[in-house]
Amino acid sequence: MAGLASNRNACVSEYWSSQGWNINWRREIRGGAELSQHSQLMSCIENMCTNLDQDTWQWKFGDEESFTVRYVRYSLDVSRLPFASIATRWCKILPIKVNVFVWRAMLNRLPTRTSLDHRGIDMESLLCPCCNNNVEDSNHVFFTCNVALELWNRIEMWLDLHIPEFVNIADMFEWIDEHDGGSKQWRILNTTCVTVIWILWMYRNSVVFDGTTIKKHQLFDMVVLFSYNWFCNRNSKGRINWNAWMQNPRM
Structure with a gap:
């Protein structure tokens, strides 16, 4: 479908308005496989949420939105380290x-x-x-x-x-x-x-x-x-x- 777009190098914001997606095609969408691909494309993007703000990376692993090494380590500890129901023993007499x-x-x-x-x-x-x-x-x-x-x-x-x-x-x-x-x-x-x-x-x-x-x-x-x-x-x-x-x- 990218070959049918009137501007292949357009930004996402140029195809999006407050009313929804407005993609300019070079010609009418034909039937058959072309129509099927167009339907699949629109089905994939219709539920996407966009805004005019600058793109940023977001961290969705947990409650914190911003990425931190501390939270990555915490998440790995929770998912990988074994849980012991008894306290760790440490005796100074022993090596x-x-x-x-x-x-x-x-x-x-x-x-x-x-x-x-x-x-x-x-x-x-x-x-x-x-x-x-x-x-x-x-x-x-x-x-x-x-x-x-x-x-x-x-x-x-x-x-x-x-x-x-x-x-x-x-x-x-x-x-x-x-x-x-x-x-x-x-x-x-x-x-x-x-x-x-x-x-x-x-x-x-x-x-x-x-x-x-x-x-x-x-x-x-x-x-x-x-x-x-x-x-x-x-x-x-x-x-x-x-x-x-x-x-x-x-x-």
């Missing part, structure tokens, strides 16, 4: 990488086999690489896998403390926060439990990527050593003798 690991675990963002499968990554098997008995998600790796159950039993004997069967990581932290004994006992228990899931994740990765460079019988000793180093070297509110820690840090 930054371990705190980040805990944060990802609480948001169910660890790359377990079921998590990767949900993201469309083709997996040869969804079974836990450590036990091959159940599908692998973070709750299984940390609490229901045979390797995890055996390690938690040894931690229970070491601390001389009944540790319930946790459903998930939020359940574990809820139990820690409700445990009596003061701030020092809380720091010891929190450090120890987080060390357990960190070591279990290290072991899982060693099975998947390194051909089990970490042996299962080493896990308990690694928990004792890692938790002691983190608690004593990063804790400004007191140290514990190594021999006492090996016996029972809660005593």
Whole structure:
């Protein structure tokens, strides 16, 4: 239809008046395909709103009409970032990488086999690489896998403390926060439990990527050593003798 316009270079305002569209054609619109195209054109533009103001870019993503980087970032955060119903935990006794690991675990963002499968990554098997008995998600790796159950039993004997069967990581932290004994006992228990899931994740990765460079019988000793180093070297509110820690840090 552009070829039939009397002025191909005309501005939109030249074809628009208060009464509506007034397009000047070089000749009468004929029937057939030409008439059909003309009808389609008028149908597309009849509901357009125009004015005599200078054209400007407008932002229609939300309530603000003007474009701002701040609102773009906010919109992306709302649509892309996961929502957590539980507060983020940050413990200064633990290394930054371990705190980040805990944060990802609480948001169910660890790359377990079921998590990767949900993201469309083709997996040869969804079974836990450590036990091959159940599908692998973070709750299984940390609490229901045979390797995890055996390690938690040894931690229970070491601390001389009944540790319930946790459903998930939020359940574990809820139990820690409700445990009596003061701030020092809380720091010891929190450090120890987080060390357990960190070591279990290290072991899982060693099975998947390194051909089990970490042996299962080493896990308990690694928990004792890692938790002691983190608690004593990063804790400004007191140290514990190594021999006492090996016996029972809660005593």
